[in-house]
Amino acid sequence: MMARVLLYCLIGGLPLTMASLGGGHVALWWLSGIALAAAFVPVALYGPRGLFGQLAVIAPALFVITVFCSWTEAMVFVPRFRPNAIANLAGATVMYLIVAVALALLAPALRLTRSSDRVALHRPAAAAAALVLACGLAYVIYYLIFGALTYQYFTRDFYPDAPQQVARLGWWFWMMQWGRGVLMTVSLLPIVFTLRMERWPAALAVGAIGWVAGGLAPLIPPNELMGTTQRMIHVVEILTQNAPLGITAVLLLRPGADAFRQRAALVQGR
Numbered sequence: 001m002m003a004r005v006l007l008y009c010l011i012g013g014l015p016l017t018m019a020s021l022g023g024g025h026v027a028l029w030w031l032s033g034i035a036l037a038a039a040f041v042p043v044a045l046y047g048p049r050g051l052f053g054q055l056a057v058i059a060p061a062l063f064v065i066t067v068f069c070s071w072t073e074a075m076v077f078v079p080r081f082r083p084n085a086i087a088n089l090a091g092a093t094v095m096y097l098i099v100a101v102a103l104a105l106l107a108p109a110l111r112l113t114r115s116s117d118r119v120a121l122h123r124p125a126a127a128a129a130a131l132v133l134a135c136g137l138a139y140v141i142y143y144l145i146f147g148a149l150t151y152q153y154f155t156r157d158f159y160p161d162a163p164q165q166v167a168r169l170g171w172w173f174w175m176m177q178w179g180r181g182v183l184m185t186v187s188l189l190p191i192v193f194t195l196r197m198e199r200w201p202a203a204l205a206v207g208a209i210g211w212v213a214g215g216l217a218p219l220i221p222p223n224e225l226m227g228t229t230q231r232m233i234h235v236v237e238i239l240t241q242n243a244p245l246g247i248t249a250v251l252l253l254r255p256g257a258d259a260f261r262q263r264a265a266l267v268q269g270r
Contacts, residue, residue: 004110005041012037012106015099016217025221032220036066037103039212042205044107045114046196055104057190062096064187065214065242069180076169076176077159078225118196121254131252132185139181139245140174146240154233158226184210184242185249192253199254207246214242 013033020026040058047057071089074081081088107113123131151162166173188206195202215238219231226234 001112004112005044008041008044008103008106008110008112009034009037012040012099012103015102016095018095018098019221023222028221032217033099035212035220036099036217039209039217040103041112042195042197042202043191043209044103044110044112046118047107047113047191048194049113050108051104053194054107055100057194058103059097059100060187060190061209061213062100063093064183065210066218067092067096069184069214070218072176072180074225076165076173077162081225118198120192120194120196120202121199122193123253123255128189128253132182132189132249135185135245135249135252136178136180136182138248139184139241140177142241142244143177143181146237150233150237150240155230155237158230181245184214184245188246188249189253192250199250199256202254203247203250206250207243210242210246211239214238 013030013036016033016036017026017029020029043054043057048054067089071085071092075085122128151159169176188210191206191209192202195205197205215235219226219235219238222228223231
């Protein structure tokens with residue numbers, strides 16, 4: 001099994017080397033892909049069976065967390081990113097869709113999916129919808145606390161105009177962050193609701209996906225917008241924002257086994 005998981009990571013990381021065709025750094029892009037594939041190993045092992053089931057849970061997370069949310073943040077804080085914004089969005093979407101297809105193919109091809117008698121418990125639909133909105137609010141809190149600390153002590157020199165940019169947007173900026181938190185939570189729901197793991201291991205796995213997909217993997221290779229130090233700071237910053245969001249989402253949206261059994265007993269008693 002370990003050999004097949006290693007193959008899943010090594011082969012699953014290859015599609016991201018396409019990005020090196022224009023700017024080099026093929027080894028770092030492959031390392032980025034390996035890290036991204038490694039984050040989805042729990043999905044390959046304990047997620048949905050088959051190509052389409054795997055694709056249905058991987059693709060939304062990659063598009064929303066890796067592509068769209070990173071794109072919106074760059075649009076706000078990096079003015080020189082804006083002239084080629086649409087082309088960058090389209091290119092990243094295509095590349096990460098290919099990554100999602102590759103990972104979805106590899107799980108059944110390598111026979112990674114394990115049988116398990118565990119069921120991914122979840123809240124009723126109405127409660128889940130309200131809790132998704134609460135997860136968005138939690139993300140705003142994580143973003144405010146850890147983003148402010150990171151800016152105050154590490155990234156002020158990289159973004160000298162950030163306070164003015166946020167001030168110009170006013171409350172819309174925080175509404176945007178709340179929307180980003182909600183979107184990321186929604187993109188993780190297919191994983192949250194299908195991952196056949198106990199509650200806390202599932203929470204850590206989903207938190208890791210949020211961090212690696214949104215911060216670690218995309219920031220391993222060099223880019224024209226950030227230097228090495230700046231990228232590494234953001235890797236840690238996104239760990240403090242996205243990982244807690246993923247953990248929060250699982251803990252809120254998946255009840256513990258005891259709570260589920262108590263609810264089932266009440267229903268049967270009626």
